[in-house]
Ligand SMILES: O=C(O)C[C@H](O)C(=O)O
């Protein structure tokens with residue numbers, strides 16, 4: 130049907146897909162905004178959770194205004210498409226690929242497609258199996274395209290249980306509704322703040338390992354405030370929403386009232402021998418949208434997920450402006466840092482950083498273990514960040530989005546690297562483990578937690594890009610030399626052996642154990 134009268138106009142369709150990609154990456158849907166605004170209302174002014182949510186709200190607002198990515202990790206583009214019989218799916222796929230490459234070139238998507246064997250970044254978000262596009266035919270007379278941009282950090286927190294099993298804090302989970310209940314609570318617990326809580330979960334009960342996950346992800350396409358038509362699952366969703374929020378993990382794992390923003394559960398048949406509960410965890414930066422497209426003109430006929438009130442975060446922030454003094458001390462730091470300065474910092478302090486910081490994530494940490502650094506890192510700050518960058522016509526780089534990445538991936542390297550190069554601070558999110566904590570104490574270092582997903586907020590703190598090394602590792606993995614002003618983060622691991630992450634994990638495990646008794650019999 131791609132030729133002659135009535136054929137889908139591919140140029141227009143490509144433009145529509147481009148619009149969908151840009152809108153999804155830069156503007157959170159209304160239902161998600163409402164859930165975040167509600168969470169913000171529940172937190173007491175002055176707490177770390179309230180401060181983090183204020184930054185998140187500012188970030189959402191800035192992404193709207195700048196038409197720039199809400200989070201620098203623009204995820205694995207996953208399209209679910211329903212098409213009337215006869216529309217050329219091969220041509221649609223090509224048009225989507227072109228739209229993806231264009232959006233990457235324009236800085237609306239980060240080049241995120243990496244060759245798993247060579248580590249080479251394709252640079253345009255295309256590659257084997259990327260983007261994910263799933264077609265289904267239907268009898269209706271329009272094309273329904275839904276897109277989710279789910280980042281890698283929250284994807285890493287997905288989990289699949291095979292029942293029966295033993296769960297920390299909750300004991301045995303059997304092959305029944307109560308066993309399922311325990312798995313879901315455990316899934317929220319094990320994510321802690323690492324997937325940029327507060328999060329949304331999609332749960333798939335049944336299927337095999339792959340269809341179970343597929344079903345879980347499918348749930349993320351449901352509107353946050355829909356009601357499950359299956360009465361048993363509706364009750365389970367309500368139960369999870371109420372009780373997962375008792376875990377006290379809170380925004381970014383800082384502790385707080387809201388840990389979960391949404392829970393959607395689906396069910397399918399299974400094999401007699403298998404009983405999987407699959408959980409897809411999505412960060413607060415829950416980027417999914419959809420459009421109805423004309424199968425003739427290729428034009429967008431309607432945007433989906435548009436029901437209900439649209440929260441204007443600019444107004445919300447005006448209301449909050451007077452009432453948010455941060456918990457703990459507020460300390461201005463000028464990089465490079467001395468050991469003495471760093472040893473004065475304590476968990477709970479809010480720091481505002483001026484001066485230089487250097488990005489370093491997975492490839493660089495691995496590399497630095499047995500190579501020299503390209504610059505003197507003595508006293509410097511490493512930022513776990515893979516930004517979205519654009520080069521202008523004069524060859525100068527500009528930061529388009531630059532929030533933190535999950536630090537725990539660097540746990541095997543971090544302590545040694547800090548000692549080897551004299552690094553005094555690392556900034557990331559989600560915290561690090563015992564090995565790093567011990568190194569901070571021994572060497573005199575600090576871990577600073579930035580607000581995950583707040584990529585516009587942090588991009589605004591970066592005043593200039595003064596250099597780059599390891600560009601051959603790809604844009605997200607390169608070492609960017611950034612000059613910052615008023616870059617705000619919270620001390621969550623200090624040089625005195627204290628870790629907020631350890632504390633929150635411990636207290637949330639105690640709270641999880643209180644939910645051990647059967648509820649659904
Ligand atoms: O890759 C990134 O920039 C962040 C990632 O999504 C993460 O949450 O760790």
Ligand code: SF4
Nearest residue numbers: 200280282325412582
């Ligand atoms: S950094 Fe956080 S907000 Fe961004 S994709 Fe990763 S988990 Fe989501």
